[in-house]
Amino acid sequence: EDQVTQSPEALRLQEGESSSLNCSYTVSGLRGLFWYRQDPGKGPEFLFTLYSAGEEKEKERLKATLTKKESFLHITAPKPEDSATYLCAAQYGGSQGNLIFGKGTKLSVKP
Amino acid sequence: DGGITQSPKYLFRKEGQNVTLSCEQNLNHDAMYWYRQDPGQGLRLIYYSQIVNDFQKGDIAEGYSVSREKKESFPLTVTSAQKNPTAFYLCASSLNRDEKLFFGSGTQLSVL
Numbered sequence: 001e002d003q004v005t006q007s008p009e010a011l012r013l014q015e016g017e018s019s020s021l022n023c024s025y026t027v028s029g030l031r032g033l034f035w036y037r038q039d040p041g042k043g044p045e046f047l048f049t050l051y052s053a054g055e056e057k058e059k060e061r062l063k064a065t066l067t068k069k070e071s072f073l074h075i076t077a078p079k080p081e082d083s084a085t086y087l088c089a090a091q092y093g094g095s096q097g098n099l100i101f102g103k104g105t106k107l108s109v110k111p
Numbered sequence: 112d113g114g115i116t117q118s119p120k121y122l123f124r125k126e127g128q129n130v131t132l133s134c135e136q137n138l139n140h141d142a143m144y145w146y147r148q149d150p151g152q153g154l155r156l157i158y159y160s161q162i163v164n165d166f167q168k169g170d171i172a173e174g175y176s177v178s179r180e181k182k183e184s185f186p187l188t189v190t191s192a193q194k195n196p197t198a199f200y201l202c203a204s205s206l207n208r209d210e211k212l213f214f215g216s217g218t219q220l221s222v223l
Binding site for chain 1: 215
């Protein structure tokens, strides 16, 4: 069964305490792995797309990496404004493509 | 600024009533989507459209209907057949099905 699993469900960090969020995927023919950020009561906002194992992308304090089985979102020296739910989604399959979302990791960064 | 506009922000439905959620985009995107988000669950696809006057069912289409008469607009109707409609509904668009999604700000639907 095609699925995407994110862990942990929730993560509490102190400001400046670096950590990583995990996104494990089991899909047939990965076409792309997406990361989104979602603030409470709002729609998700695109962060990164990764296409092949070994690929890395960075944006400010965030760095996304991809292996053949999982993706990590590394957060370096987080600030309270990084608090949000982070969603990953795997696009897979044939020409039409299918997209499956994980349940998200809720990150809280305390000052 | 280009983007996706959803309205209303909050919507209440009475039993047996159909309600329509609005979604408009000015990004000139061909593909548009409706997702449902429930607490503790991943986003689930209701319907998507890749071109005007054409749309396909997603994973949870039962009790919902859509139309795509204009490229910019993709309204979602939650019918009385949807017995558990309370959820956060998100509209999205993309250049095509392989590209990143741009989301609206969502509509919270509740049952009276």
